[in-house]
Amino acid sequence: MTATETQPHEQRERRRVRGGPLRDVVGLVLLPLPLLVAMVPVSFAGGGTRRWFGRGESQRADAQAAKDAAAAAFYELDTAHRDLRISIETITAVDNSPAARKAAEDYAGFGRRIDEVSQQYITAVDSHDLDRDDLDGAAVARARADLTRAKEELDRVRSELERFAQGLGPLLQTAETQLARLAPAVERARQALLAASNALDAVRAQGLRADDLATRLAALGPELTKLNQGAGQHGVQETIRRADDMLRKAEGVRTEAERLPEKAAETDKRLVSLRTRAQAITTRAGKVDPVLSELRRRYSAACWQDLQQVPEQAARSVQQAEVKLREAQQARDEQRWADAASLLATVRALLDGTDEAVSAAGDRLQRLDAVSFDRQKEVERTRFALRDAQRLAMAGRSTPDPRHAGPLDEAVARLDRAVAGLEGRHPDWWHFLTETEAVRETAARVVQEIRGARGGAGGG
The missing domain is CATH 1.10.287 (Helix Hairpins)
Known part of the structure; x- marks a missing residue:
């Protein structure tokens, strides 16, 4: 679209009226000569009219193009500003971190700069009426320069704004992810609450009161009220946290309610089983x-x-x-x-x-x-455990590790003393059994220590 086409209808109409005699001149071969002579001065004389073609009109067209370009730059900056405002509102609704707060402060600073360059643009437009008939060349040049300068300032701030918006990418992505979680989280919490209520109704129909579960479910009522009030009042993160907490608690109530009949049956079974066991122990006692x-x-x-x-x-x-x-x-x-x-x-x-x-x-x-009846069986069993531990202690060594040899030597001596203690008229067989058991425990401990040390060394 040309500059002339973008001019107001009134201006184009005015120029059509001024240009009409010129078009009439083309057809004056059909008019009487006196009339032609009378009309020519009207067409080319001064009297406030200006020529439609020429350098002046070209300058005016350039100024109008500069005005159109500035208007387009103003529109683009306004669009970018509105898009950025949506991004900032998304971030601040979810994120209260230092980075998010700084982004909001920087955005406010951009707002002030945008107001300044927008005012400069408006001032430039209001200061120059390109539709005036008496606009001289100097005024047209000033208009073009002011409008071009306003456009450049608008473009510069828009470029800075776009770079700032690109830097918000990570914060915006995190915020959008949180917002995407909001509605599903709230819906899941509500459904869990409904499922818990239904489960309670079902077990009550079986004659189970479930008073404690009912109390726990009733305690979620105020939380549901806050959840229904929405993120606008309580914030996105707090609403998601509340929804997740309600989901967890409601699912806990539902699970326990569904298990209640089983728990009742299990309790009855344990009561019977323990009574029977108590009677059996009484008999054995x-x-x-x-x-x-x-x-x-x-x-x-x-x-x-x-x-x-x-x-x-x-x-x-x-x-x-x-x-x-x-x-x-x-x-x-x-x-x-x-x-x-x-x-x-x-x-x-x-x-x-x-x-x-x-x-x-x-x-x-x-x-x-x-x-x-046969002490030797107990002795051999214990000596076998000791020999097994001694073989392991000597495996791959010319001399055993003192940490292992000492306890094993003491265990051998302890076994010998236990055997010797059986001599006499009334041997303490119980002491003998406890001693052999202690010796086997010592051997087992040494074996465990050796294997643990070697396993650790191999792993290192």
């Missing part, structure tokens, strides 16, 4: 006295003195376990699942200790009978 009587009759006091209190301790422990079982049953009836689980764990611990103590008497008699 009644057989400890005959075992102790046999130990006292056949072996020295050192072999059985530590077992004297087992019957009494077993009875007391079983009695305590039965009390806890009744409390656990009451907790289950009241659907206090955590209390029931804790009480059942206490019952199990009591019965485990009692079972071990009751078994110890029978195991003691069996082991003492075996070693008193």
Whole structure:
């Protein structure tokens, strides 16, 4: 589009009127000569009219082109500024880091500079009316220079603005990623809350109260209100954090609610199982006295003195376990699942200790009978463990490491003393068994140390 085409309709109309006589001259061969003579002075005389063609009009067209170019530069800067504002608003809505705050401050500085160059452009446009008929060449030149200078300033600030916008790439990408997470995170939280509520309704329909779960779910109500208020009030990051927290808590309630029928069945099963076990231990504890009587009759006091209190301790422990079982049953009836689980764990611990103590008497008699009948089997078993450790200590060495040789030598001497201690009329077989067991433990520890050291050296 030419400069003339961009001029206002009124100006073009005005020029059409001025140019009309010139076009009429072309057809004056058909007019009377007096009329032609009368019209020519009107066409070429002064009187405020100017020639349409010539240097002046070319300068005016150049000035108009400069004005159009400045207008285009102003529009491009405004567009870039609006695009940048959207980017800055995106960043500041999500990010409160020092880098984001600096970006916002720099953007504000650009805003002030854009206002300055925009005002310069507006001033240049308002100062020069290129449509004036009496505009002289000097005024046209000034207009062109001012408008060109305004365009250059607009272009320069726009280039700086675009470079600044490019530098915001990482911050903007992070912010957009956060914003992309916002809506899905909120929706997931709401769906999780709904699923938890439905799960609670389902277990209540089965006669399970789930009061603690209902309390936990109700506590999420205020958080849901804040979530519904949106990121505009609470910020994007805080809203995402709240949504993730609600999702986690709601899923926890839903999972526990769905497991509640299974938990109830499991609690019932454990109650029955522990009652049966308590009865069995009571029965077995009644057989400890005959075992102790046999130990006292056949072996020295050192072999059985530590077992004297087992019957009494077993009875007391079983009695305590039965009390806890009744409390656990009451907790289950009241659907206090955590209390029931804790009480059942206490019952199990009591019965485990009692079972071990009751078994110890029978195991003691069996082991003492075996070693008193054939001590050599126990001795050979222990010597084999020692020889195995000694071979490993000497593997690849001319002399063993003192850290290994010392404990092994002491273990050999300890075994010899244990064997020698069996001489006499009433040998302490239990002491012999505990000593051989301790010797084997020493050998096993040395083997573990050697293998650990060599494995570490190989790994290094």
